[in-house]
Structures are given as structure tokens and as C-alpha cells.
Amino acid sequence: MLPILFAAYGAVFVAEIVGDKLLYTTGVLATRYRTAPIVCGMAIAFMAKMGVAVLIGKAVSKLPPLVVAGMTTVNFFAIAYALWRKPDRGESKPEYPASRAMMVSFAAIFFSEWGDVGQVTAATIAARFGSPLVVWAGAVGAMVTKGALAASIGAGVRQWIQQRVSPGTVRYAAVFFLLLLGLLSVVETLSSPGIAP
Numbered sequence: 001m002l003p004i005l006f007a008a009y010g011a012v013f014v015a016e017i018v019g020d021k022l023l024y025t026t027g028v029l030a031t032r033y034r035t036a037p038i039v040c041g042m043a044i045a046f047m048a049k050m051g052v053a054v055l056i057g058k059a060v061s062k063l064p065p066l067v068v069a070g071m072t073t074v075n076f077f078a079i080a081y082a083l084w085r086k087p088d089r090g091e092s093k094p095e096y097p098a099s100r101a102m103m104v105s106f107a108a109i110f111f112s113e114w115g116d117v118g119q120v121t122a123a124t125i126a127a128r129f130g131s132p133l134v135v136w137a138g139a140v141g142a143m144v145t146k147g148a149l150a151a152s153i154g155a156g157v158r159q160w161i162q163q164r165v166s167p168g169t170v171r172y173a174a175v176f177f178l179l180l181l182g183l184l185s186v187v188e189t190l191s192s193p194g195i196a197p
Contacts, residue, residue: 004129008138012118025108026147028177030154033101038151041105046143053119054126054136073182080178
């Protein structure tokens, strides 16, 4: 069982760490919210998504690409809108309750990028080795590690930014990057093989 756990952890971590938009999303959220609630929200979302991946296997990878792109884009745009509407406050103390940061990070993860490489990897390993609970634990561990790294880097950036940049500029930059990530999701999906122009 331990080799399957490590195989799932390693395979999902490597598959997810390169070029993953949620890595950048988490970093952007960490510039606005505290790290611990972001990691909690991410962990819950990753548990649910990987649970679906190992339970229904490769069916996750068969989701229509335009549906996935639509869900991902709407999600990024909704979070950007929520950040846009937030008033700027002094950044010297925690400005948002932990529950809000958890909900935002959960939504950013759970409602985007279904059928991504990490889920397909976990589904394949579960189908091959037949230990869905062990694969799920390894996959969730890999995803939480990835998210915690991004949130930690984002928290470091947040401290640096708080000392040098106005809260309004931070908000505009976060909104810009979330909108950009939403647009990149559409472009990536539309440019994938098998999607008719």
C-alpha cells in the first residue's frame, strides 16, 4: 500500500506542478487573504475533486472541453469580480475573516479545471492498482503540498507588497491576473486538438 501511496503522490505532484493555473490562482489569493484559511479551503476542494477522480475514474477526463473551459472561466471571473467589489482597507491587520478566505479558495479550486492532468493521473493509478482510498490520499497530499507552496510564496509576496504597494493597486493586479487566467483557460481549450473552430 505504501508504494501506491508514494506513486500517487509523486505522479500527481509532478503532473500538477508544471504550468498549472491553480498554482498561480492560489498565489494571487494569498496576496489578498491569510495563508492558513486558503490552505484549508484548498484541502477541502482537493479532497472532493480527487474523490470524484478516483471513484469515477476516467469519466472525468471525458468531460466536454468547452464545459470545463466555461466553468473555469466563469469561476475566475466571479472571483475577480468579488475582489473588484471589495473596498480597500489598511493591510496591516487581517482584513477578511478566515471563513471567507476558505470559501474563496474552495470555489477557486473546486469549480475549475475538472478533468485536468492531476485528476486523470489519479484516476489512472486508481484504475491500475485498485486502491482508490490510498490513491486518493496520495493525490490529495500532492495537491495540498502544491497549494501550500503556492500559498506560502503568495504570503511572502503579500508581506513584501504590503510594505511597498497601495491596497488599491494590489486589488487591481489581482483582478487583472484572475481575468487573464480565465481568458487563458478559454484559449487553451479552444486551441486543444479535437475542438472545432
